[in-house]
């Protein structure tokens with residue numbers, strides 16, 4: 001990534017862009033250099049292609065002058081073989097170039113993809129809260145392809161196109177120096193016109209990308225939220241919305257088509273005039289006897305050969321910048337800081353004494369703290385229940401223990417060791433978590449239960465966890481049992497079934513510290529009771545932090561704290577809190593009478 005400090009001194013915009021291009025490509029170059037051998041093949045292939053093509057147009061002169069016009073028998077004999085040899089070589093060099101460039105391109109795509117994916121795995125939770133998923137996903141798919149495409153184009157331009165231009169120019173110069181000078185004056189004028197048209201074209205195409213994004217956005221929303229659309233009769237609203245963005249897209253595309261075809265037409269006219277001038281000059285020279293038909297044909301073909309490469313070379317900046325834009329967004333992810341994992345303490349199974357001392361935390365440092373001076377002492381094997389209004393900070397509080405977020409002040413420790421001193425792996429190995437939002441992967445029930453490191457558990461342990469979490473209750477009714485696919489995010493299951501799998505997963509992990517955040521909220525009272533029994537057995541010999549809105553599930557906790565706006569406002573056992581007749585007692589009475 002380019003450092004802002006490097007850029008501050010560079011006032012000139014063009015210099016700045018050039019510097020950025022150099023820095024980003026310098027960095028991209030590191031993805032290509034490991035593949036030196038294949039790279040050499042590509043370069044040789046490209047160079048060969050350039051010279052072979054120049055050779056082909058060069059040969060047109062003897063073909064025309066000697067074989068066809070002068071009817072020289074000897075030339076007529078060897079020239080077909082020469083052409084054949086050239087096409088064979090052209091085939092070989094073309095194949096070598098395409099295959100090796102393709103190989104490198106695909107390799108760069110894979111390497112970048114694996115690197116970015118790896119980065120996604122180790123970035124802190126806060127990163128994902130701050131970035132929308134859509135753009136992050138498209139970087140994995142679209143941007144990496146763009147980078148590879150741009151890199152291979154730039155290499156092709158630098159080697160093959162440049163050499164083609166040089167070789168074709170040499171042929172032209174050899175066949176007719178006079179005409180070459182004439183073309184050398186004409187070409188830049190044509191190139192300038194083409195370039196100006198190119199700039200206009202790019203301005204429109206950038207806007208068109210935006211409006212295609214709108215179409216995607218609207219479509220994506222109605223697919224994901226199709227049941228909201230149905231339930232609230234959003235058909236007309238959505239149709240109108242799509243019609244609007246689609247119309248914008250269509251009009252911009254039309255504009256683009258007009259600009260492009262106008263550009264092509266103008267370019268052709270300009271070329272036509274240029275070519276007419278060249279032909280006029282050539283026929284004059286022919287009449288004067290300084291240019292043979294063969295020389296003209298060869299010269300003319302060499303000039304045509306140059307056109308495309310010259311066009312690409314003059315546009316190289318656009319190609320470079322496309323690559324920079326795509327690569328920049330990838331490097332931005334790659335350069336993000338990983339989760340801080342500086343601790344070195346590794347404990348296989350902690351005892352489970354958990355302490356929060358004066359812990360303060362805020363998601364956004366400018367806002368009021370979400371957790372405000374919370375102190376809790378929790379002895380190993382005891383259960384702490386956290387209750388409080390929605391938004392009071394319960395989920396936030398428990399997410400600090402596995403270090404999903406870093407606290408601003410205070411200290412959290414397990415067995416007297418600060419959680420920052422543990423390695424992240426060891427810390428999280430000691431914590432089982434059932435989060436408020438159940439996350440299931442598009443896999444079988446079995447693999448969702450035994451996720452990640454849990455894969456190594458025995459069948460017996462798996463079945464026991466599935467049994468205790470009452471997963472088997474519904475799995476036994478499924479034709480494929482544990483091998484049933486749960487669908488994208490578990491959509492094929494009910495909310496309660498998903499929750500039971502999440503509980504089973506936590507049970508299977510069998511860690512000394514257990515966090516249950518509304519773990520049974522989606523279950524009916526009877527299932528909840530049954531799972532609660534299983535959880536009670538499990539909670540006996542481990543430290544548990546349990547969050548629940550239904551107070552009946554927290555009555556038996558060793559201690560209950562009531563959170564309000566990130567502060568502990570009450571603390572004690574169920575009986576003590578009822579005696580205090582404060583928040584908890586009020587909440588309890590409300591639920592009691594409601595039930």
Ligand SMILES: Nc1ncnc2c1ncn2[C@@H]1O[C@H](COP(=O)(O)OP(=O)(O)OP(=O)(O)O)[C@@H](O)[C@H]1O
Nearest residue numbers: 129363364370389390391392393394395396397436
């Ligand atoms: N990732 C986040 N970024 C910024 N603010 C957040 C984030 N997650 C939660 N908050 C805010 O922090 C506060 C506490 O949220 P938290 O999820 O801890 O509440 P909760 O007590 O668990 O509520 P509930 O009972 O509804 O689950 C809320 O005001 C919420 O808006």
Ligand SMILES: [Mg+2]
Nearest residue numbers: 394395396436
């Ligand atoms: Mg919550």
